[in-house]
Amino acid sequence: MRFISETTFDGVSERLxxxxxxxxxxxxxxDATGGRPLVVLAHGGGQHKRAPxxxxxxxxxxxxxxxxxxxxxxxxxGDRPRTGQDERFGEGIRERMAAGEPIGPYIARHNAALAVRxxxxxxxxxxxxxxxxxxxxxxxxxxxxxxxxxxxxVPFAVAEPRITAAVFGLAGHETLAGTAxxxxxxxxxxxxxxxxxxxxxxxxxxxxxFASREKTLHANPGRHADVPAFEPDSSxxxxxxxxxxGDDAAGRLQRA
Amino acid sequence: MRFISETTFDGVSERLxxxxxxxxxxxxxxDATGGRPLVVLAHGGGQHKRAPxxxxxxxxxxxxxxxxxxxxxxxxxGDRPRTGQDERFGEGIRERMAAGEPIGPYIARHNAALAVRxxxxxxxxxxxxxxxxxxxxxxxxxxxxxxxxxxxxVPFAVAEPRITAAVFGLAGHETLAGTAxxxxxxxxxxxxxxxxxxxxxxxxxxxxxFASREKTLHANPGRHADVPAFEPDSSxxxxxxxxxxGDDAAGRLQRA
Numbered sequence: 443m444r445f446i447s448e449t450t451f452d453g454v455s456e457r458l459x460x461x462x463x464x465x466x467x468x469x470x471x472x473d474a475t476g477g478r479p480l481v482v483l484a485h486g487g488g489q490h491k492r493a494p495x496x497x498x499x500x501x502x503x504x505x506x507x508x509x510x511x512x513x514x515x516x517x518x519x520g521d522r523p524r525t526g527q528d529e530r531f532g533e534g535i536r537e538r539m540a541a542g543e544p545i546g547p548y549i550a551r552h553n554a555a556l557a558v559r560x561x562x563x564x565x566x567x568x569x570x571x572x573x574x575x576x577x578x579x580x581x582x583x584x585x586x587x588x589x590x591x592x593x594x595x596v597p598f599a600v601a602e603p604r605i606t607a608a609v610f611g612l613a614g615h616e617t618l619a620g621t622a623x624x625x626x627x628x629x630x631x632x633x634x635x636x637x638x639x640x641x642x643x644x645x646x647x648x649x650x651x652f653a654s655r656e657k658t659l660h661a662n663p664g665r666h667a668d669v670p671a672f673e674p675d676s677s678x679x680x681x682x683x684x685x686x687x688g689d690d691a692a693g694r695l696q697r698a
Numbered sequence: 699m700r701f702i703s704e705t706t707f708d709g710v711s712e713r714l715x716x717x718x719x720x721x722x723x724x725x726x727x728x729d730a731t732g733g734r735p736l737v738v739l740a741h742g743g744g745q746h747k748r749a750p751x752x753x754x755x756x757x758x759x760x761x762x763x764x765x766x767x768x769x770x771x772x773x774x775x776g777d778r779p780r781t782g783q784d785e786r787f788g789e790g791i792r793e794r795m796a797a798g799e800p801i802g803p804y805i806a807r808h809n810a811a812l813a814v815r816x817x818x819x820x821x822x823x824x825x826x827x828x829x830x831x832x833x834x835x836x837x838x839x840x841x842x843x844x845x846x847x848x849x850x851x852v853p854f855a856v857a858e859p860r861i862t863a864a865v866f867g868l869a870g871h872e873t874l875a876g877t878a879x880x881x882x883x884x885x886x887x888x889x890x891x892x893x894x895x896x897x898x899x900x901x902x903x904x905x906x907x908f909a910s911r912e913k914t915l916h917a918n919p920g921r922h923a924d925v926p927a928f929e930p931d932s933s934x935x936x937x938x939x940x941x942x943x944g945d946d947a948a949g950r951l952q953r954a
Contacts, residue, residue: 661915
């Protein structure tokens, strides 16, 4: 893991890094020393590690709970090269939209293929992050990722016992239910009631598939990209419940 | 409205009252002067105005946001006399359980009849509460009630424009969907994924029926009475969002 730059703004340090050619970013409190819980963010399809929503979420988690927060570019996204397969995917989307065909199943298949490449990258990133003094190897790890982020995150959480709580959502059961049935950690699951890419019943079936004893579904009206602005705050409280010890949680959230 | 007793514990004043024979309770900050948002709590079937869950919730809302909080006994509940109809309902439940029959539809019909009596009582209670100096007539009003509390609360919210945000749940669409379609205020809706009284599809259909632009479904595993302990905190934040002005919300929740 090689750090490229560091900027600090309003109490939050943002460091860009690369790890075996994968570009990433790490947010921490500006004065962070010693280990702390880590939350990793997996962006959605067509987005990247520093998309505005991810940056705002990372800053909220750092200032709200003192977490370390990290994101990397998914294969074919952000600062990473596009393969022929990535280019054909974009053409496939355009063709299907021009023909008035549904694009949800096509995206789901492509994302499932991306996840096969992304999960080992995320595991290597986790190894490297836990070697940093300001993260440490002993703290709990949370995962947040919806849409493509969940297609990657569900198998990542199954493969990776270090992840102890996860926010998933905006994904359907077709390619994920079998894997979800092996997830037992606490899950907060986001569903958009009028999602044009994921049919409502498919999202509900994926929520149903998780084997977790604690899982909570948050469904809101609107399309795929219309998740309301109060959900990031809810996810912060979810991670505070599961990644902080009781004393820490009360004190840190008071200051949030 | 006649006050019968006042006790103060840990910064929260609890005053018992009666209004035209209806017993109620009002919780406020111990030092409350001047108007403030009001949240009214409608208890579930077989419970009463001071059931432990209601008292804990009221104290949390008072200490968390400085709200006034009130509850009354529903017809045939708590300190109120039982009618012949109430007695027959209890027998009807026992008979159906002994025969292995589902009791959900029977309870739903009984609760719908109770709601016809309860809504005018709640409106009169709201009138009286808003005459108090520590509540006032100008503040917003929130409603919280699940199960029987929603069977009463959905028509109450439709009849009563003073209610500007509501938490409902643990109820099905059969007797309520038509009324829910006239609800336009923000709603947080609780659903238990394995509810033995309300079939999952019936609860989802009721959530779907609300006409509110902002409505958010929180579904959790478990039976009717198993709503997890983190939901009251979520409802506090829902009411803070909708009943407090921006400045108040941030400041008060910091201290919560």
